[in-house]
Amino acid sequence: MTNTTCRFPENYESLTFFVAGAAGFIPSHLCEYYLEKGAKVIGVDNFITGSPSNIELLSKYKNFEFHEMDITQKLPSLDKTKIDFIYSLASPASPIDFSQIPLEIMRVNSEGVWRLLLLAQQKGARFLEASTSEVYGDPEIHPQVESYWGNVNPIGPRSCYDESKRFAEALTTSFHKKFKVDTRIVRIFNTYGPRMRPNDGRMIPNFINQALKNQEITVYGDGAQTRSFCYISDLIESMHHVMFSSDHMPFNIGNSGEYTVREAAEVIVKYLKSSSKITFIDHHLLEDDPKMRRPDLTKLVTLTGYRASVSFEEGLIKTADFFRSLF
Numbered sequence: 136m137t138n139t140t141c142r143f144p145e146n147y148e149s150l151t152f153f154v155a156g157a158a159g160f161i162p163s164h165l166c167e168y169y170l171e172k173g174a175k176v177i178g179v180d181n182f183i184t185g186s187p188s189n190i191e192l193l194s195k196y197k198n199f200e201f202h203e204m205d206i207t208q209k210l211p212s213l214d215k216t217k218i219d220f221i222y223s224l225a226s227p228a229s230p231i232d233f234s235q236i237p238l239e240i241m242r243v244n245s246e247g248v249w250r251l252l253l254l255a256q257q258k259g260a261r262f263l264e265a266s267t268s269e270v271y272g273d274p275e276i277h278p279q280v281e282s283y284w285g286n287v288n289p290i291g292p293r294s295c296y297d298e299s300k301r302f303a304e305a306l307t308t309s310f311h312k313k314f315k316v317d318t319r320i321v322r323i324f325n326t327y328g329p330r331m332r333p334n335d336g337r338m339i340p341n342f343i344n345q346a347l348k349n350q351e352i353t354v355y356g357d358g359a360q361t362r363s364f365c366y367i368s369d370l371i372e373s374m375h376h377v378m379f380s381s382d383h384m385p386f387n388i389g390n391s392g393e394y395t396v397r398e399a400a401e402v403i404v405k406y407l408k409s410s411s412k413i414t415f416i417d418h419h420l421l422e423d424d425p426k427m428r429r430p431d432l433t434k435l436v437t438l439t440g441y442r443a444s445v446s447f448e449e450g451l452i453k454t455a456d457f458f459r460s461l462f
């Protein structure tokens with residue numbers, strides 16, 4: 136596939152990346168990616184769901200600077216600092232967070248993103264909003280393509296996240312149209328890998344931890360709902376490709392392999408050589424749970440040339456190694 140729109144820098148050492156949410160799962164990998172390339176990275180986080188150990192890890196790079204801060208209240212004073220790229224990744228993203236900290240989620244995806252967009256405008260920086268496949272809600276078309284507007288319940292248990300991410304997309308688009316801020320939007324589909332919180336309620340960490348302990352694997356509902364799973368390194372590469380593409384409209388990013396939740400549980404038991412049994416339970420987190428989830432990645436592949444390459448087996452084994460190291 137030819138690379139049609141990406142223009143990558145030849146040299147990263149003169150570039151500064153600002154990453155909101157640096158202590159989190161996806162953002163900490165993103166920071167590391169650019170630190171390894173020699174860029175300067177400025178990270179901000181208030182640790183509401185992020186981990187100080189991720190910041191410790193990043194702090195071994197001399198080109199990393201960290202500010203503990205709630206971005207809904209303020210941003211670091213950066214008057215004399217050049218910023219080239221801003222990644223807006225500061226948002227809790229797990230279903231458990233939706234019930235425990237809904238207002239914090241809504242505020243960071245509105246006021247927080249607004250502050251980051253003002254910073255982008257002030258610095259002339261390119262801005263990328265990390266949106267989500269949740270903007271499609273419980274989709275009526277399959278696979279989900281970027282032109283689909285979604286089927287979202289505005290007052291359901293997931294609405295604090297789904298609707299605030301939809302607002303963040305609208306805000307990003309408005310800053311682009313009104314102030315010509317150079318914006319990008321990615322809609323991230325389920326991503327997994329090392330540094331996820333072991334008990335954050337998301338399916339892959341749940342299943343892997345249950346499998347490693349040979350405990351029952353608890354599938355919510357009948358397990359017929361489908362998901363696609365992207366390994367973290369593929370996700371980071373996809374996001375990087377979109378940042379350096381030239382299209383302001385949303386890109387789906389993820390992996391287009393599709394599993395029922397039941398199949399995913401079976402694969403995990405098999406690859407991790409576990410003796411766990413799979414059980415099915417009713418659960419409140421199922422309300423408004425999407426029945427089908429798979430990205431149409433045609434736009435990503437056509438415009439950036441990037442295609443996820445890490446297999447589910449390979450990704451699971453690396454993720455399980457990480458969780459094992461926490462025991």
Ligand SMILES: NC(=O)c1ccc[n+]([C@@H]2O[C@H](COP(=O)([O-])OP(=O)(O)OC[C@H]3O[C@@H](n4cnc5c(N)ncnc54)[C@H](O)[C@@H]3O)[C@@H](O)[C@H]2O)c1
Binds near residue numbers: 182226
């Ligand atoms: N993990 C996924 O599968 C997935 C899927 C779709 C979208 N996303 C998006 O990707 C981004 C990162 O998700 P993640 O899974 O790594 O979650 P995460 O919770 O691990 O990371 C988010 C980080 O943002 C920080 N944060 C939250 N509110 C903040 C605030 N007000 N000020 C400063 N920092 C704040 C948290 O402390 C955390 O470190 C989020 O925007 C999320 O919505 C993730």
